[in-house]
Amino acid sequence: MEFYQWLVPIIALYYIYRIVGQFRNQKRLVSSTLVWIVFWVTCSVLAIIPDLVSDQIAKLLGFKSNVNAVIFVALGLLFVFMFYLTAIIEKMERQLSDTIRELALENQKLKQQLLDSKKISDEDSLRS
Numbered sequence: 001m002e003f004y005q006w007l008v009p010i011i012a013l014y015y016i017y018r019i020v021g022q023f024r025n026q027k028r029l030v031s032s033t034l035v036w037i038v039f040w041v042t043c044s045v046l047a048i049i050p051d052l053v054s055d056q057i058a059k060l061l062g063f064k065s066n067v068n069a070v071i072f073v074a075l076g077l078l079f080v081f082m083f084y085l086t087a088i089i090e091k092m093e094r095q096l097s098d099t100i101r102e103l104a105l106e107n108q109k110l111k112q113q114l115l116d117s118k119k120i121s122d123e124d125s126l127r128s
Contacts, residue, residue: 004047005047005048007047008043008044008046008047008048009044009047009048012040012041012043012044013040013044015036015040016036016037016040016041019033019036019037019040020033020037046070051066054066054067054069054070057069057070057073058070061073
């Protein structure tokens with residue numbers, strides 16, 4: 001057994017422990033917790049039995065080389081994650097723009113109300 005076959009699962013256990021701790025402290029959502037746990041378990045499995053997993057992936061996808069199959073799957077997953085991340089970022093940007101727009105309109109209304117109340121106050125003081 002190679003050194004990395006011991007090291008990767010130990011690192012994975014450490015990060016899984018941290019991720020679960022963050023979830024318990026409500027710093028992480030269930031979905032991201034599950035994604036990261038699946039990621040670290042997959043890394044551990046690939047480290048412990050690399051040939052078996054990569055050969056199965058190559059056979060399933062029709063690649064001749066197991067290394068090419070693993071690289072292809074990894075790149076595909078990266079593109080999928082990038083798609084979801086950009087979608088989430090765009091959604092957050094829209095929410096932020098809407099919130100700022102609403103705050104600006106509310107601020108303008110409050111300024112107008114303040115000016116109106118000052119005018120009424122000034123008119124009342126002139127009458128007295």
